[in-house]
Amino acid sequence: MIKVSMLFELQKVLDEELECKNDLKRLTRNVQELQKKVENEEKGYLLAKAKWNKKQTDLEDLSMQLATFEEDRKKYEKELYSPKNSNPKFLKDMENKITEIKRNIDAHEEKILQMMEDAETLKKDAEKKKSTLEKIQQTFQEHSQILESTKQESKILLETLSQKKEKIENQLSEEEMEIFQKAYLLQNKAVALVTMPDACCSACxxxxxxxxxxxxxxxxxxxxxxxxxxxxxxxxx
Ligand SMILES: [Zn+2]
Known part of the structure; x- marks a missing residue:
């Protein structure tokens, strides 16, 4: 006579143990994947922010150059219209300088407009990436908390299951333990309940x-x- 009902009880305990461990593994993997995602999003955001900052710096440089050109233009115009200056060669020279500087100013203004558009696009991109990053950070936090509390609960559950297992094993003979272990090695499931009334093996x-x-x-x-x-x-x- 074999205490099959006790073997079945032992199987149930092992099933619970395995389920608990698998849950913990799944949650841990999930949190690890989220952490990787956070790191990637962080990199993406920092890169987008750097690109936007660079464009802003370039824009400031160009605006400063434009201001210098404007100052030069005023200076040349002042010379050109000053009653003190009457030398035709000098006046012609001033006119040429003003024409050239106006061309530079136009080119700079066009560049600045384009840069402002680019900067706006880069800013939007960085903001979008920041918001995505914040969302994924939030999810990561939540899942980390779930993992921590599950770890605590699992520890208690596994202790309880271990005690149950010991209690059952103490009541089983060496022969019964051998029979169980031999069958358990097959597929982590030694004992299967026969469902009624159809009389089927619940495992297969x-x-x-x-x-x-x-x-x-x-x-x-x-x-x-x-x-x-x-x-x-x-x-x-
Ligand atoms: Zn079967």
């Missing part, structure tokens, strides 16, 4: 032959294996 859904099902129900502490998946069958009589 294989239909248990009528004879076996009848015998199993009458003697639930005899050892029966599923013909399909080789697990120990538990008939919950």
């Amino acid at each position: 859904k294989f239909q248990v032959p009528h004879q076996v099902a009848d015998a199993g129900r009458k003697n639930p502490n005899e050892l029966y294996y599923c013909e399909n998946c080789r697990r120990i069958l538990f008939f919950n009589a």
Whole structure:
């Protein structure tokens, strides 16, 4: 006689243990992936911000150059219209300088307009990236908290399960433990409940032959294996 019902209890404890550990692994992986995402978004945002800052600096430089040109133009115009100056060569020279500087001013103004547009686009891009980063940081925080509390809960649960396991194992004979462990090595599931009334193995859904099902129900502490998946069958009589 084998205490199949106790083997089934042991299986349930191991199932719970595995589920708890898998949950923890899944949550940990999730948090690690989120952390990577945060790092990537952070890089993207910093790069976009740097591009925008650079464009602003360029814009300031160009505006300063433009201001210098404007000052020079005023200076030359003052010379040109001053009654003190009457030398025709000097006046012609001033006129040429003014024409050239006006051309420079026009070119600079056009460049500045284009740069302002570019800066606006870069600013929007940086703002968008910042908002994406903040959202993903928030999600990361939330999931980290969930992971931390799950870790605490799992620790308690695993301790309880470990005690339960010990208690069951103490009541099982060496032979029973061997039978269990041999079957457990197959697929982390040594014992499968036979569902009723259809008499199927709950692990692989294989239909248990009528004879076996009848015998199993009458003697639930005899050892029966599923013909399909080789697990120990538990008939919950
Ligand atoms: Zn089966």
